[in-house]
Amino acid sequence: MHMKTRSSLVFLLFTLMPGLFAQQLTLTQILNNYYKAGNFDKLQKVNSIIMTGNIVQQDLMPVKIVRVRPDKYMMQFDVADLTAYQVYDGQTAWMTTPWTGKAAPQVMPPERATDMKNRADIEGVLFNWKEKGHTPELSGTDTVDGAIVYKIKVTRKDGGIEYNFIDSAGFMLKKRLSFRKVGGKEIPVENFYRDYRKVEEIPFAFTVETNNGGRVNEIQFDSVELNKPVDLKIFTMPEPK
């Protein structure tokens, strides 16, 4: 091989390398970049987030997600044009399932309550993980939607395992893989985060695709509102009538 050709190849390889391989960063470096990209400094000052849009399956199902610090979460959504709720009030997780013919709210089983509690965490498991009792570890790289991502395994305080996939270029969360138990079996739940748009300088994924053990849906958000007043009564489980 001519010297000149070999030099060109080496040059080309070095030029392409950043695009082909993720940089060798430590977990701390990756997470710091992730916090910076997500403008977590500003996010920490946000007290409430209201996201409205539609769950897209065969039907369009209007959805509204409300989070209030430190630990309140409500998802209001329509199934067959019947409005349902999944709520965590900081202690109790409850839900309604009107499509089953039951109007009364029900307390969620413990494993689902854990998931609801995690959903209430505005910054997520990767931020202040030590204080929250979670343990992240870097599990190498992977690809999501054609992008190279850092794969971070998190052993949560509740003992559950999940994987977070962070874009090696922009350091945004691209995918989350978690597991939920259905009839004694662990079902993988994949969330893909797309269409990031900034709201008051904080990026939010306006499209979230979920593959829940083969059942796929997509939430398309129309709006994200920050620090709007929220009546905390919405999180309280209604008394049965």
Next chain:
Amino acid sequence: MQTKIFFVATLFILLSSRMFSQEILQWRGTERTGIYHESNLLRNWPEAGPALIWECDSIGNGYGSPIITTSTIYVNGEIDTISYLYALTRSGKFLWKAPIGKEWTLNYPGTRNTPTFVDDLIYVTAGLGTVACLDAKSGKKVWSVDMATDFHAPMVRFGFSESLVVNGDDVYCCPGGADTNIVALDRFTGKIRWICKGLGQMTSYCSPALIRLAERDILVTFTKSALLGIDTKDGTLLWSHKQDSEGDVHINTPLFEDGCIYYITGDGNGSVKLKLSADGKEITEVWRNGACDNTMGGFIKLNDYIYTASYGRRYWYTLDANTAKIVDSVKFDKGVTIYADSMLYCYNEKGQLGLFKPNGPKMVPAGSFKVTRGTKAHYAHPVICQGVMYVRHGQSLMAYDVKRR
């Protein structure tokens, strides 16, 4: 001489009511085609959409469309599980409401059908099976039957949803019972005129079409897995066309034009063209296109093209009516299509109303806006009458000024 003139005049009046077609206000316009015979409507909409003239926000839950007479708007709505017929003035003021029967509330709670208005009588259904005739002036019930108890109708997954067809002295309903599949009722008394056993399948939410041929009138409707053609004279099943799927939702009204029947289902064969024999006794399949499906948004056929929204892909499609090929598409989610004064009106499930100019296969956008008022799903078919577009969104009925000035 005077007696003779009186006799001739009386004969003329009597014959007229039988010879000339009745003026019927009903589902998707006077011919049930989604085409409204209007003129001088806006060719483009401003960015915010046409001006809202009024809104009536208390018509009960439902998905059915209004019908509009010279003085009154009629629309169905559900409150506390009861289906009501609402009468409003043309300016949206409440006049009265009359109970029809128990409404479907297990899923998609609310009224489904659009009233049918003939000669000051109104024909309606309720989700649990009531078929009723009401006086249009007072709302007083003239008669009613219960398809569940009177005709042993099996309950369906989404409630009875048919917008009734009136033909002469008959009104038709589809209980879907094994022995009482399609029933013709005397529209003045509710008495049974004939019963068609069809294929013994349950009903499939279809609002039928009526085909008028020289030899016979044919009621065309769906039951669970077939399109049926029924002679309206005596209820004879003339033919059927099987659906190659297990789905039971075939809501869209078929269309008859130039000797051919067109239908589009979201749960069956997709888009289909059938050739109907001159005597109406036979059908021959001309084409089908399973990729062009639509569950309940209807379709519009203009010359060589059919415009409809795809159920599976959330695009509006243009289908070549001669070749069955999809020749163009527009990304506008999915929903309802109607037509008036050279323009297509597309109301999607996200609540956006779009105006499109059909130009051969192309649908050229001419404005859109979002319907922000009202409740629940955006399923109701808009109606256009005398320069006003009526949009029902759950408990709200809105009137928009679409007249060109």
